[in-house]
Amino acid sequence: MKKLYIVLILVFAANTIKAQNKDTQKADKLYAQLEYVDAVKEYLSLVNKGKGDAYVYKQLADAYYNMFNTVEAAKWYAKVVDTPQDAETYYKYGQMLKANGKYEESNKQMKVFASKMPNDERARAFMENPDYLPKILDRQKAFNVKTTAINTDKSEFGAVLAGDNNVYFTSTRNKSKRTDGWNDEPYLDIYYVSYNAADATFGKVEELTELNTKWHEGPVSITADGNTMYFARDSQADKNFVNDKKLRTKFGVVNIYKATKQDGKWGNLKSLPFNSKTYSTSSPSISKDGKTLYFSSDMPGTMGQSDIWKVSVNGDDSYGSPENVGKKINTEGKEQFPFITDDNVLYFSSSGRQGLGGLDVFSIDLNKMGEDGMAKNVGKPVNTEKDDFAFSFNTAKNIGFFSSNRGGNDDIFIAEPVCSVEATTIVTDAKTGQPIEGARVAILDAKKNIIETRSTAANGEVMYMVECNKEYSIQASKDGYDSGVFAIAKNKGGKTKVDAPLSPIDVIVTETEVVLKDINFEYNKSNITPEGAFELDKLVQVLKNNDKMVIFVKSHTDNRGKDEYNMELSDRRAKSTVQYVISKGVDASRISGKGYGESEPKISCTECTEEQHAQNRRSEFLIVKK
Structure with a gap:
């Protein structure tokens, strides 16, 4: 998929796979050049000629994995694991099965992976909570999702709503006949379209011609004042690449650039000082105050295949040293597409955390990092068994955008927050009025199904977020007390308190x-x-x-x-x-x-x-x- 190029961890000459034999030499070279479409054709040709073996099957599986063709990848991994493989192969196979909705089969492969790599954080997370899926599926819906008029039959992703009421996004819709061998699609360009929040309509899509080149551009991030843009671009546009003479191929990476608005046009382009031709920096997201830039990279110090990083923006084109945001966010897998909201909530996509399949969108409140706050899967319907990524949220307009290949192509979707009510239950002793610590409080829906159970704090309180305009009830119990059921009336939003006095048991x-x-x-x-x-x-x-x-x-x-x-x-x-x-x-x-x-x-x-x-x-x- 085109989006993967943006955060691609490129394989350079030193790491390229050597041909197994003369039969695979042509296919191997195409694979090493990242020309996966043509490489697959050559490997399949060998299979049709009866020259397929475990090596060819593995190359096919990995090529399809890199293109996120989940059905074909799973098909070839199934042939590969008939013989012992490295741990990462079982992990990839498990991810492809999960992306096809085959969760039980995926778990079997994850168990093999965990047995081979018990200290891997992905393995630990799985073994500690192998039955995580129902918890994600049962999670209260945070957003309603609908498609947008932005989409075409090409790839669209990375949408952000800026202060000028334009939605900036990345697409392969250009008419160029020049295609990328990664997946045989045109190169990425930056586009924008006006958005009317009053009736949720879009204007005419325009190309950001002053920034687009014949190479990849996008996605972007724009400062709150609208005068500075950070965007990703193929480093080959600056002739910054590794030249592999043996493969006769130039390997570029992705770098972040800064542009400023002059007379209504974007110009004065500058490459950020921490860019390199040996690793990628991509998917920039600038904080509201303009002082911190978040991005994705596989630079030295990365914990997995790609991590979320941040760097201080000191003004006058001065930047601090990039910092890895740490284990509460990053894993041994891929963490990509960070987006920081005005209220300091970080959204990102991950393949290394427990999810529904492929990339899932996660969020973490950076204001609570010191309180052992952990990243949370945002759940359905934003996340699916496919790739869901590039989530952005405009707090002023109370609307989000994200991308997904759930329909086959990378498309842009709108995420509308579900109206919620903060319902605080206070459990007390009915005779003394004193709060009861450690009381068990279950919240039930209108059909009396238990949604979740928690225990009260020392002040007798427990808080649940519930949907607006829906009926709920609270069941509270504590040893030595009569249990009680207390209604939560329909609410249009905001906060509500539920008093739950429990009488001492007098059986x-x-x-x-x-x-x-x-x-x-x-x-x-x-x-x-x-x-x-x-x-x-x-x-x-x-x-x-x-x-x-x-x-x-x-x-x-x-x-x-x-x-x-x-x-x-x-x-x-x-x-x-x-x-x-x-x-x-x-x-x-x-x-x-x-x-x-x-x-x-x-x-x-x-x-x-x-x-x-x-x-x-x-x-x-x-x-x-x-």
């Missing part, structure tokens, strides 16, 4: 029974519901306070279904109840249970109502020993 314990509210079950099911769990916690507390007490659980069903089936169902319910109590630390010898089916209804009825059925689906707790 009725008779000579023969512990009296709880009914532990009701859903129809034809035996799993413990959230409401049932909160009530059973009271029984757990009673048992902990009376260490000699032994309980027998009787579980019942309603009268729907056959007697034999209901007996079996009620027995499962009794066992579920017993298992829940044991899971809370109660010795198994102190609680047992049995199902009684529909033989002992709480309410005798023939044509029972739904409420009567629910009351008959219950459990009772008899005291066997005190």
Whole structure:
């Protein structure tokens, strides 16, 4: 894909792959020259002639990987891993499988990778949280996504909305017949288009002719005053390259340049002093105050294939020494396309962090770096199993742009923030009014599904971000207290507080029974519901306070279904109840249970109502020993 050129870690002559034999010599040379399209043709020709082997398959797989043809890359990696390979091959194979939505197969390859490179941060992250995917998929949606009128059948990416209400972006839409051998597309140029925030419409796309050359240009970043632009360009435009005489090829890199506006035109171009012909610097993003420039690079000191770096801008074309932004952001993979917002939130794309596939967009609040803040995956729908990257956000207009190849080409999408409410729950003792530390607080959606569970701080507080104009509820519990459910009313945005007073448990314990509210079950099911769990916690507390007490659980069903089936169902319910109590630390010898089916209804009825059925689906707790 064209975008990869911008952050490409070029392979120079010293690192080029030697031909395996005379048959692969032509294909190997094309591969070393980064002419992947033609290299693939030559390798496939060898396969068709019956001259394919593990080496040829590996070259094909890597070539397709570099072009991000995920289907073909996975196909050839599958042939390669029939024989032992280096760790990175298993990692690449895993990433290609993930990009095709084959998550279980991807995890198998990641386990092999982790076994070979246990100290790699990517391996550690995977082994510590191999089931990370559901957490990302379940994450509350932060943005709504829609396509833009900017897109064509060519590549478009790297859109940023500047203060002049123009969206600047990079594209291969130019009419030049000259193409890049990387993927056989035209070279990149910089374009801009006016944006009307009132009705979210775009004007006519214009080319930034004063900066474009026959080489690659873009993406760009513009200072808050609109007078300075930082942009990426192929170093060969400045005749800055490594000349490989053996391959008869000039290898350029990507460098960052500065331009200033003069009489409405961009000029006075200057190459930044930390540029080099042996490593790339790309994807610039300037802070609101103009004093810090973030960028992507594979310069010495890079932790992975490419990292996010920053450098101080001191004025008068004076710059500090580039600094790697560190492990909270960078990995052994690729970190690219940084964008710093006006409120100091850094967005970037990564292939080395746990994501949905390919490059994913992550964010980190740099104001909280000292508070162990970590980069977070922004989740769907911004991220997909494909490459999602080059996220930018205009805080003044409250709108973001990002790029993705989810439709086949690199296209630009709009990201509209989902309206949110900061809901703070304060859990207190209902009798004393004192805050309760360590209370368990679960937030539920309108269908009573648990979204997330947290514990209160010393001040009894816990905060959730919820969507505007939606109903939620809070379930709060603490050992020794009755659990409670508290509604969060629909809110148009902003902040809201939810008081959650919990009453100390005062369970009725008779000579023969512990009296709880009914532990009701859903129809034809035996799993413990959230409401049932909160009530059973009271029984757990009673048992902990009376260490000699032994309980027998009787579980019942309603009268729907056959007697034999209901007996079996009620027995499962009794066992579920017993298992829940044991899971809370109660010795198994102190609680047992049995199902009684529909033989002992709480309410005798023939044509029972739904409420009567629910009351008959219950459990009772008899005291066997005190």
